[in-house]
Amino acid sequence: MIGFTLKGIVRDRSRSLLPVIIVSIGAMLTVAGTGWIKGIFGDIIAMNAKYSTGHVKILTAAYAENESQAPNDLALTDISSLLSSLKKDFTGVEWVPRIHFGGLIDIPDSSGVTKYQGNVVGRGVDLFSAGSRENERMNIAPSIVEGKLPENGKEILISHDFAKRFNLKPGDKVTFFGSSMNGGMVFSELTLCGTIKFGSQILDRGGIICDVSDAQQMLDMEDASSEILGYFKDDIYSEERADSLRSTFNSVYFDPGDEFSPKMLKLSEQNDLDEYLAYADRMGTIIALIFIFTLSVVLWNTGLLGGLRRYNEYGIRLALGEEKKHIYFMMLYEALIVGIIGSVVGSAAGLSFSYWLQETGLDFGDSFGNITMMMPQVFRARVVPEMFYIGFIPGVVAMLIGTAIAGIGIFKRDTARLFTELEV
Amino acid sequence: MNKDTIIRLERIVKNFPVGTGYFTALNNITLKFEKGEFAGLVGPSGSGKTTLLNIIGSLDTPTEGKASIMDKSLIGLSHKESAQLRSKHIGFIFQTYNLLPVYTVYENVEFTLLLQKVPLSERRKAVMEALEWVGLTDKVNSKPSMLSGGESQRVAIARSMVKKPEVVLADEPTANLDSVNSHHILQTMKKLNEELKVTFIFATHDEKVMQYLSRIISLADGKIVGDTINPNHGSNAQ
Structure with missing residues (x-):
């Protein structure tokens, strides 16, 4: 049955192409947005490190x-x-x-x-x-x-x-x-x-x-x-390395009884940068949630349109003896496959774009006119490990939620009307 | 009880709510079908033919009365039990063929066996056998869009027959076909009925179909107004 479903997805472009495109765009924006946010907060942290805190x-x-x-x-x-x-x-x-x-x-x-x-x-x-x-x-x-x-x-x-x-x-x-x-x-x-x-x-x-x-x-x-x-x-900057360095240094040099003894602070302990780091993480989560919600609504509507288009097919399958629950799970299975494909494509695109932004950056030096010490002229994204999976959260979850909501109609389908409906 | 009785309907009433009242689609229907019958429900639109097919096919339940198929009561079945009954024992043939458009002829016929989780080798054998019955072994890889109306309906017959059901329900199966194709289809179904002893029940008002029926049950306003054996069935067809 899984092979049967896969054949349907591959052959029926309207069943797969539009959802894959929507999921890909959502996953790409999530990944690129995360990379951009990480880059901006990375710049803020780097700026603080350069001028004030060091690592x-x-x-x-x-x-x-x-x-x-x-x-x-x-x-x-x-x-x-x-x-x-x-x-x-x-x-x-x-x-x-x-x-x-x-x-x-x-x-x-x-x-x-x-x-x-x-x-x-x-x-x-x-x-x-x-x-x-x-x-x-x-x-x-x-x-x-x-x-x-x-x-x-x-x-x-x-x-x-x-x-x-x-x-x-x-x-x-x-x-x-x-x-x-x-x-x-x-x-x-x-x-x-x-x-x-x-x-x-x-x-x-x-x-x-x-x-x-x-x-x-x-x-x-x-x-x-x-x-x-x-x-x-x-x-x-690595929090782990900084933490280890601070512990080693302070254990040797810092004397709590001597206020003039040297004491090491790590970057995140200064200028409320721990708040910034936590905020950057929260922003990443918020971006993912926004895309999950938005994509769910879009995919729900796409699922509804697909459901309308495939109304006849579901009716035939019900008449031939497929259980409603089975049809519903097959819809979710299709959604999972489409979600994974879209997420892979979107994540690859988002990662490529972020990597380009990380390596090349966008140079606003000429636009700003006045170059200053504190203002970065090249804005860069930052590729971080979580970007390899974060696109799958809205991509797969939103696709499943959208399909799950759209597919509820299957359970409301009145089998007593199948002959009438299928002969239109 | 006659051991060959495959479908038993007793005092079936079916009401549909209309406004504050209801419309009686079937009124006190009592019928039996024997194994291997080639019977038809005939009558004008609104006479209750399709409603009766729905009840026999476990797609709907009667408001009153008893219905059973192969001694299994159709009353109070869960959705799952109804689906399993349809999946294993009842074949459906529709007026508009209703093939799944993205799948090949082979895959359309294979579908019901997939639902039953029949192993691949058995499945392949059964599908090819069913396509042989309807003369479409040369079209296994064709999509429905590449088939004529007659060929599509033959695929639908193969799909309904591949699981070797006890009963096949056909609702106006020739309504979209020309005369030649209609006869071809009916001859195919008649042959399967005779060779495999499958019970066929039609809902129709097509004269061509009636020529082939061994039993004609006439309905009007939800009541049986005639139930006759057709002694000349098939003899003057085409």
């Missing part, structure tokens, strides 16, 4: 508690020794020190007297070390509007908006005023080597970037940094 982050427990205030008096110390241990013990990870700081930029007139002053938020990143990927990671060079990257000590990039507001140009001298790691006042004369678009309101209002060694020097943070970020060398 893992080391800081003192005390600094972690007041991180929003950038309390450099609670910063990590003796970092050269810590970095050297990290590089030796955790070889699969790239370790980079960063310093966050705040202060005032004083802009003098031609005679050296203060003309303007503005608040700034600063980032000290490793731009000068050989092999450092911080420039590439933070998309700094492409975001420069005027001027160039810092190449020498005491050179800084400043936000383009800030520079425009105070009529600053590359080559101008400014003075930074801030507080040292020990609470004393510090000032330092700096050269503006370029202006940059951050893509963040706060940083665009007044942000500066300098090499981490300059920040250490300006803030009296010799061999110290606000934090050390760790990036997996394959650039892919």
